[in-house]
Amino acid sequence: MDETSVKVEIVKNLTEFFRLQEQLAAHIREEEEKSKTVYDPDQNHMEAALKRVMAQQEMAALEVTIRETMVYQSPPEMGALYSSVFEMRETIQGEQEQARLAEEAKERYKGWLRRERQRDLQAKSAYLIGTAIFLLYLWLWFLLLSHLERK
Secondary structure, three states, X not given: OOHHHHHHHHHHHHHHHHHHHXXXXXXXXXXXXHHXXXXXXXXXXXXXXXXXXXXXXXXXXXXXXXXXXXXXHOOHHHOOHHHHHHHHHHHHHHHHHHHHHHHHXXXXXXXXXXXXXXXXXXXXXXXXXXXXXXXXXHHHHHHHHHHHHHX
16 A cells, blocks of 8 residues: 555544544533533433443543554654644634634524513513503593583
């Protein structure tokens, strides 16, 4: 096999590994968020804790495996692959974290706007109903006055 095909195969396998690692990290993050925001009366806390710890341990073991593979088993032509990839990964993770936080802030803002519009509509409806009742009261008052004047 030539050098290029070996590099391509390594990159392909690493890409698949990192995709699976990101899916696992997303699953862990989703479970943590779900635990913080959704009350489940039937949840077994020990089972949930065990699953979360096992996923975190699996993530740590995968990182050790990939580090050892990238440092000790990659061809010397690829240089300090582990260091370079993980430095870039940290940069991208920081960027993605900022993007995720910005997206969550947008969603919270949209929810706040929706609640504000609903509150505004309710206030306007209350003013309209109050005005209608007041006008009805005035109309009935004037009707009573005109009825008393005729007598």
